[in-house]
Amino acid sequence: MSPRVLDxxxxxxxxxxxxxxxxxxxxxxxxxxxxxxxxxxxFPKPLLPTAFSTDTMQFFVEARGVVPSxxxxxxxxxxxxxFGLTLGTPAGYAxxxxxxxxR
Amino acid sequence: xxxxxxQFLPFALLLPSILFLGLLIVIPMIxxxxxxxxxxxxxxxxxxxxxxxxxxxxxxxxxNTLLLLLLIVPLQIVLALAMALLINSRFRxxxxxxxxxxxxxxxSDLAAGILWxxxxxxxxxxxxxxxxxxxxxxxxxxxxxxxxxxxxSAIVIAESWRATAIVLLILIAGLQxxxxxxxxxxxxxxxxxxxxxxxxxxxxxxxxxxxxLIIRTIFALQTFAVVFALAGRNMPVLAGEAYTWYAANxxxxxxxxxxxxxxxxxxxATVVYLRVLGLREAEVQR
Numbered sequence: 199m200s201p202r203v204l205d206x207x208x209x210x211x212x213x214x215x216x217x218x219x220x221x222x223x224x225x226x227x228x229x230x231x232x233x234x235x236x237x238x239x240x241f242p243k244p245l246l247p248t249a250f251s252t253d254t255m256q257f258f259v260e261a262r263g264v265v266p267s268x269x270x271x272x273x274x275x276x277x278x279x280x281f282g283l284t285l286g287t288p289a290g291y292a293x294x295x296x297x298x299x300x301r
Numbered sequence: 302x303x304x305x306x307x308q309f310l311p312f313a314l315l316l317p318s319i320l321f322l323g324l325l326i327v328i329p330m331i332x333x334x335x336x337x338x339x340x341x342x343x344x345x346x347x348x349x350x351x352x353x354x355x356x357x358x359x360x361x362x363x364x365n366t367l368l369l370l371l372l373i374v375p376l377q378i379v380l381a382l383a384m385a386l387l388i389n390s391r392f393r394x395x396x397x398x399x400x401x402x403x404x405x406x407x408x409s410d411l412a413a414g415i416l417w418x419x420x421x422x423x424x425x426x427x428x429x430x431x432x433x434x435x436x437x438x439x440x441x442x443x444x445x446x447x448x449x450x451x452x453x454s455a456i457v458i459a460e461s462w463r464a465t466a467i468v469l470l471i472l473i474a475g476l477q478x479x480x481x482x483x484x485x486x487x488x489x490x491x492x493x494x495x496x497x498x499x500x501x502x503x504x505x506x507x508x509x510x511x512x513x514l515i516i517r518t519i520f521a522l523q524t525f526a527v528v529f530a531l532a533g534r535n536m537p538v539l540a541g542e543a544y545t546w547y548a549a550n551x552x553x554x555x556x557x558x559x560x561x562x563x564x565x566x567x568x569x570a571t572v573v574y575l576r577v578l579g580l581r582e583a584e585v586q587r
């Protein structure tokens with residue numbers, strides 16, 4: 199292997215390794231969420247999606263309080279963004295644009 | 302000569318946020334301080350601090366908080382630095398990898414704790430993988446109070462997974478401030494990638510590394526939700542004790558004492574970083 203190819207391989211190898219570390223929990227939670235409810239307590243748990251079911255997700259979406267809590271979260275997030283930008287924009291502009299005592 | 306409006310404009314622009322911070326941060330802080338030193342029957346007392354120090358969980362909470370800090374912060378800095386340097390080498394597809402590395406930023410800390418609980422719990426995914434591979438015959442109980450290294454590693458892994466992204470973003474921002482000419486100059490003089498990183502990039506990245514260290518240390522002192530999700534009170538930490546004393550034991554004075562202790566620790570850590578790492582004002586203002 200030429201040094202250049204080795205270099206590329208090293209860069210992509212480590213980039214992919216780090217990406218796998220970040221993504222593994224998401225994979226696990228996805229497998230867990232789409233496994234049929236009867237099999238979720240199996241041990242050892244299947245690490246590959248062997249059986250697919252949307253039961254758990256359906257139960258979750260239909261459970262009381264899930265939809266209202268999503269709406270509440272969205273409202274809080276929107277209000278926080280609006281409030282934060284209103285307060286932060288002028289302050290940021292002042293700090294960046296002007297030189298004054300106590301900056 | 303500048304006009305009057307021009308002199309007052311910056312202060313007028315800053316006023317709303319200063320008022321807001323004062324109202325929601327400075328005043329509660331002073332209230333907490335008073336709660337910690339006021340006696341029920343009036344007058345000042347150190348009784349709450351004495352009771353905090355003699356509490357069964359106090360020395361454990363103190364030890365665990367510092368231990369987590371010492372384990373998590375260096376690990377995160379190294380991981381984030383590796384990610385940032387990789388991204389900054391601008392290989393084809395680096396933008397895609399940056400997006401992936403930044404995903405945990407969007408996960409709330411409690412959700413991250415529960416996510417990792419699914420991995421480390423007795424019949425969780427780690428034990429499943431180990432047993433399927435034939436490494437173990439019985440599930441290992443990682444999260445028992447008798448298995449301190451197990452609990453500790455689970456928390457360190459979950460916290461490093463969750464909060465490395467914020468360090469990464471600070472470091473990427475810092476790397477982007479470094480003019481590309483510096484890299485070209487280093488290349489021109491025949492520096493290898495390793496020497497370029499050690500002698501050119503890292504020194505120029507120091508201000509960002511310092512901000513990242515300060516922010517992560519402050520957050521590591523406040524580690525709480527991930528610990529609660531994975532260990533409950535099997536692994537007491539200072540922030541968790543403050544919460545427990547307030548919410549479960551209904552003792553706001555003791556909770557405030559813990560909060561004041563955390564505040565003092567945070568202040569000391571910040572001053573130490575600024576002094577020891579020699580961040581001068583000129584660099585902050587850069």
